[in-house]
Amino acid sequence: MIDWRNIGLFICALSIFPGVCFCATFVPEDNYLIDCGAPASTSVGERNFTSDSSSKDLLSTQDHIIATTTIKLNTSSDDAPLYQTARIFTGSSKYSFPIKQRGRHWVRLYFFPFSYEKYNLSAANFTVATQDHVLFSSLNMQKGPVLKEYSVNVTSDTLVVAFNPSQNSTAFLNAIEVVSVPDDLIGEDASALDPPEAYSGLVSQAMETVWRVNMGGPTVTPLNDTLQRTWIPDQGFLLEPNLASFYSNIPGVKYEKGGLVTENTAPPTVYGTLTEMNSTSDPRNIFNVTWQFNVNPGFQYLVRLHFCDVVSKSLNELYFKVYIDSKLAMASVDLSLYGNNALGVPQYKDLVTPLADKNTLRVSIGPSGENLNYPNAILNGLEIMKINNSMGGLIGGGASVASTSGSSSNKIGMIVGVIVGVFVALVLAGVFFVLCRKRRRLAQRKSKTWVPLSVNDGTTSHTMGSKYSNGTTLSAASNCEYRVPFLAVQEATNNFDESWVIGIGGFGKVYKGELSDGTKVAVKRGNPRSQQGLAEFRTEIEMLSQFRHRHLVSLIGYCDERNEMILIYEYMEKGTLKSHLYGSGLPSLSWKERLEICIGSARGLHYLHTGYAKAVIHRDVKSANILLDENLMAKVADFGLSKTGPEIDQTHVSTAVKGSFGYLDPEYFRRQQLTEKSDVYSFGVVLFEVLCARPVIDPTLPREMVNLAEWAMKWQQKGQLEQIIDSTLAGKIRPDSLRKFGETAEKCLADYGVDRPSMGDVLWNLEYALQLQEAVAQGEPEENSTNMIGELSPQVNNFNQDASASVPLFEGSNVDDLSGVSMSRVFSQLVKSEGR
Template identity: 45%
Template sequence: MDARIILSEATYKLPIQPNTRYVLRLYFYPSDYLRYNISSSYFTVTAAKITLLRNFSASITARATTQAYLIKEYSLPPSNSDTLELTFKPESKATFAFINGIELIPTPNGMFDTVQMIGLMSSEMDITGASLETLFRLNVGGSLIGPKNDTAGMGRTWYNDMPYIYSGSVGVVTSIKKGQHVKYDRIPHYIAPIQVYESARAMGPDGLEVNSKYNLTWKFSVDPNFTYVIRMHFCDFLMTRPNQRIFDIYINNQTAQGDDNALDPVGTAGAGVPFYKDYGIFVRGKADILIELHPSMFSQPEFLDAILNGLEIFKMAASRSLAGRNPELSSMLAADNMIVIAGAAGGAVGFCLVAAILIVLVNRQNRRRNQRPPCPHGSSWLPLRGSSMSSNSDSNHLSSLAQGLCRHFTLSEMKRATQSFHESNVIGIGGFGKVYKGAIDEGLTKVAIKRSNPQSEQGVNEFKTEIEMLSKLRHKHLVSLIGFCEEEGEMCLVYDYMALGTLREHLYDSRKGPMGMLSWKQRLEICIGAARGLHYLHTGAQYTIIHRDVKTTNILLDDKWSAKVSDFGLSKTGANMENGAVSTVVKGSFGYLDPEYFRRQQLTEKSDVYSFGVVLFEVLCAKPALDPSLPKEQVSLADWALQCKREGRLVELVDPHIKEDIKEECLNKFADTAEKCLNDSGLERPGMGDVLWNLEFALQLQQEEDQEGGRICERDDSK
């Protein structure tokens, strides 16, 4: 949230230990700060007389890579100095530099030694004194490993490799079996955490002839005209003796290991023993690195297979510079009016990231304001209908199907329904704008009318998404969209009226008073209803629909206490999803955002599952997802609830209004379900169908206990 704006050359002098290699991380969140337009930020960064960035635009880089924020990591060689000078210099008087965070960590000097150069016969290069930039760090075949689980306190993050798989087959993921152990006999522990070596990606079932006909391939985009260090991590915990699995390694179609020098992991290190190989390659005009593994036909191994556990790629400084060019925007991004809303991460991401990442990233509407007549109330919305804004014309940007399934209201009808948007009719305020209670059809039908706020970050895209999504969806546990109004710069959405408001209001809104408190059974039934709505979104429509903003204010209650999921302005459809995920800029809400989505910016339906896990703990504890007034470790409800559960203290967090009514078996089942939803790895989280089944089972356990009349979960004042 905070940045230092640098208008002229400025230098940080950071104390360091002489003769020690350091990792330097620079954190950039490209946003408009005060009067400074981020599109005017171009600057150079140097450290230890090495140019790290030149003419760098964090805004262009973030947009081109669809990143919400940027972390630049460098490995700086040992020096005799006791001070590291880190200099930021704007490119001109019309530009500025900025920085959000600086991290400097001492690392063991043995991290880098020599590398085998590819394409040069028997050539090795000494890189002990090289300056390097970390480009990729992957836990191949495994889940994300966060900074807390890294070794030697280096705070590295190891990402899953799936986004970089380039071959026709992704192979198979394998993990160490129970009772097996990784043995650090050849390398120090700080090279990589043990989790990297406990999982791997291989080619497929042993001995398949098809393995001889394809390569297991990864592809990475890099800057041309630099030397790159490729570190490959191996640990074969499946084979037990040499010559069972031997394979060739190719980098950019050049042999790194092959023929009589093919790699045999067990023969090299032993069964279950980690080791790594460093290769160097100079990339000329082709700005890609292609890494391919293929079973060795020359060595005639017992099985036709290859395996890889981890992968790192580093750029090496050339002429004391690591700087590359700013990436080029695609034609779509260059032409698009991008409004990027980055959600703050809750849960396992930690409060420091919650405080660091949010708000508006890029807003290029200023250029377009001069191309269209302004809206009457000063809004900068791009009109859905073009400049005419006729109340009788259909929207050019909505599909004919959506228009056919929705009523089109005039602005006069909206004013009549809400008494000209009178403040006394306001029943809520959200990211899109105010929500009014109203009545249509001569006052016979109660409705909720959501009116756009021209200063809101949610605009025309969310308006269109909501209409396109909800017009085609009909489910008992989804709020029904009745129609829309788009006229004279106004955008309104008309929904069924939910008489009892939001779930959050009935959990810890003091305005509701004692009558607003929900019983435990009511809360269970509401959670089940919401889970049914989300399950329908994930599996019941033609394509998977990811809500992307699941929270207690988006779960509404009708006059019969039936839960309905609402607010689909940020939703994504899975029509174009590949491998079950879609790359997208991060959007969401404080405290509910999936940490894996936040880090990888790969959205799946498991992101909704994570958010729903936060909702479950919110329902159980009647506490907000984030409460900055609490001690640091308690700010994030997800983190605090998980910690208390693991320590056997979760009952202390349970809402006192329901504590004596919850049965022990029901509580355990409910809490276990919430905990599984909050798993840091999306692959380990249950699907929404499993969540629904577990909640229904928890309700059954509660009802059975109620019939038996036994109250089990009571406060023990003796402890």
């Protein structure tokens, strides 16, 4: 909502910047400016508002009263005279505007709820609607003047704006504008944020202007905007004003002749002023500048970002990122790429948010990795527009156009409909209650006996012996029901004792638990407010109920009683790999232990990618999802985001982007095309995380170090990876082992999936890196570990001649599950001297 109480006169820039022209370049075909209840026309700046008394053909009602007030508004705004009179509607009324040119139009409504005789307009309860959209509801109207601006697409020869007061109430209006808008002001397409994909269909949507902000500059009034818009300063929206500074260079704005961005998009006063990072004290400081705006939950918003680089001294000097809430909206923005490689060329970006689930929206800007010498980020202007909901409304509560008709016949029909609807609802509720009781009894009978997935690879049977079961023993192979009674989960976790919490993730809290037979378990309890929900819960159950592998965490059971979403896993004594690398104070892992953990994780992922007819893509590979048992054996966990891979005749799965920031495959992010190679990229980040023992994103570090993958790749490509390894490993890694490990991680992080190795190749090379490390640990005399392979593996020279020679060594073992076999024994039969 635009609050006009704080709008002041803008100091005319023409006298300072004679080269800047504010003359109107757009002449609207339809231009209705109506002052409601005024005895004569009213001048507002250079615009003339006609009295609706002299335009009686526009107004269709007999139930109205003209009201006037002598209250003087505490504002210097030019439009103050418009609020001195109002037309009060005691019944349903409408204005009908003949439309000369169909298309997008402004509809601006002016309200000032003063008191007049027996009418207290502050208490007026009414709605305002067009033929297709409900625009406004008077609930909780503020006491001062209010301007509501809407942008609607008119598809008929008449635009009707109807006012429908509630029973025993009134409606009112001080002034109204219906004005044509340039066709290209709001296009058809934008970019959606979640999922990140193309968004189309904006032309047909109605929108309400919620905020229109001039970053780094003063108020811009309708007098200084070709489309009579108001832009307010941004200072009041900054969360940390000390992090921001303001810059002005209006003469530096250069609209391209024939370009898409014109003064109609935003005036030079907006594009010529900006808010930037306040980096003067220390240019190496890395932070974001953030604004916060109030919005209404339950709607999507069009966020238009205005940019114009009038601050840089040369091209390719400024790179930055933009975030909306916690989502990366724009990465590595280089404004000099626009406008034929010229500075000062205005640009804008349209983004559509997901449905808002809270009453605030944040916009942040921060530096990107390219501008290392002087990190900076800028924003010139911002518009936030509410998009109508699926019922065509722009007010809460799901109101539709039909519900605002206000006619007597409709009211009678509505009453009858409600009575019939209530009766039918009661009947259906009774039937539903009986069915639910029946279903609950069946479920209770079923839940008396439950048998979990075995934690012993399905080779033995397992009895829980819970007091809620009858102790029946079944093998996991024959088991088809894993539902656990809620009471059994409560008992196992000491009624979800907070002191038993061992972790908190995106899904919810994880508790340590113990079943009645002494089996230790990990219990993950879903948080109702979590962004991860029923879909992830079902996926986890479906995926883990199929898997049997030493390096995948086993599912014991689940519980979905009482609207709970609870998953029960085998307990992993040593916790997450992440906790052993940094942040928890645990003893440092040796290089051999880290390699074996990486190898175990790679085996689990390799099994996911190849163990079934269709690959299973994990989609959330990270160190926090790699768990360790009491022997530090690694197991991949958390399959809530997993996805089955493409069909045989396809190369990828098209899906919304999901994953964890810092690990996300950039190609997947750009194209929304998922393959197994997305897991490979994430695993490559984990490899560098294991080597460097630091977070993948750490904003407290200098800019060039914030992103681990980018930072480590620079050192790897310089051949100096040893400079950034965990200090506890210094001097303890065999150079050739480090070289092979670094090469493997580098290949995983290739920009394009086709250039990345498979998880089988990654596994092969990690085993090679371990063998190179163990060659020294076993006291081999030869310094060149690459040359040692021949001595360590006498069969390797014959490997290409008889690839099947190694098969007898795996007798009784799954080729995908080799943890029980001696590492060097397996490796000596498989490795080529150069690795893969």
